[in-house]
Amino acid sequence: MATTLTKDQAQAMLLAIGIDNARTSFSTAVKGFQRGWNLGAALVEDGDCGPKTSAALTKSFARKRKGMPTMSAHFSYTEFLCKCGGKFSDCRRVWTLRTHVRRLEAYRSKIGMPVRVVSGCRCPQWNSSVGGASQSQHKFGAASDIQGVLKVDRMRALGQFAGMGFQRSTGLVVHVDSRDVSGANTTGGRQGAPTTWQYAA
Numbered sequence: 009m010a011t012t013l014t015k016d017q018a019q020a021m022l023l024a025i026g027i028d029n030a031r032t033s034f035s036t037a038v039k040g041f042q043r044g045w046n047l048g049a050a051l052v053e054d055g056d057c058g059p060k061t062s063a064a065l066t067k068s069f070a071r072k073r074k075g076m077p078t079m080s081a082h083f084s085y086t087e088f089l090c091k092c093g094g095k096f097s098d099c100r101r102v103w104t105l106r107t108h109v110r111r112l113e114a115y116r117s118k119i120g121m122p123v124r125v126v127s128g129c130r131c132p133q134w135n136s137s138v139g140g141a142s143q144s145q146h147k148f149g150a151a152s153d154i155q156g157v158l159k160v161d162r163m164r165a166l167g168q169f170a171g172m173g174f175q176r177s178t179g180l181v182v183h184v185d186s187r188d189v190s191g192a193n194t195t196g197g198r199q200g201a202p203t204t205w206q207y208a209a
């Protein structure tokens with residue numbers, strides 16, 4: 009029979025895998041865990057650490073202890089934490105969409121090398137501080153800035169992401185997003201026909 013973690017146990021495990029608001033905003037922390045989970049069936053994002061979430065969290069924690077990624081085969085929650093560090097009180101810390109992580113895995117598999125995530129989730133205040141667009145997909149947990157590896161034509165041909173930004177100087181894609189599943193797709197980008205733009209730098 010599936011067991012359910014106590015709140016203390018769940019908080020300790022969430023903190024161990026780097027979800028650092030587990031004590032101050034337990035339900036939000038659990039939701040962030042549930043939302044990004046890619047190492048088993050999708051979890052309902054209800055903020056309740058029931059039997060399924062308890063089993064998933066126990067698995068994630070066990071992987072952490074073995075030095076393995078905690079969220080998916082190759083990615084960990086900590087890579088997507090909002091870089092405000094929690095200084096804004098309403099920051100949810102990490103709320104990456106499961107679908108976006110799955111696409112990053114597909115991208116990683118295609119390029120055959122690790123993907124360095126430069127920026128993942130951004131709370132509204134942090135997004136403003138770093139000059140992000142008001143409808144930035146980072147705010148919805150649907151975007152990642154990445155180290156540029158593929159040029160835009162090759163990234164588009166992968167058919168994974170619904171939004172991509174590339175550097176004008178190099179042509180390398182340094183932002184990918186899944187705006188088609190973020191609930192805030194103002195440009196209509198989709199897999200196969202992504203919204204594409206260039207950065208001046």
Ligand SMILES: [Zn+2]
Nearest residue numbers: 090092099131
């Ligand atoms: Zn933040």
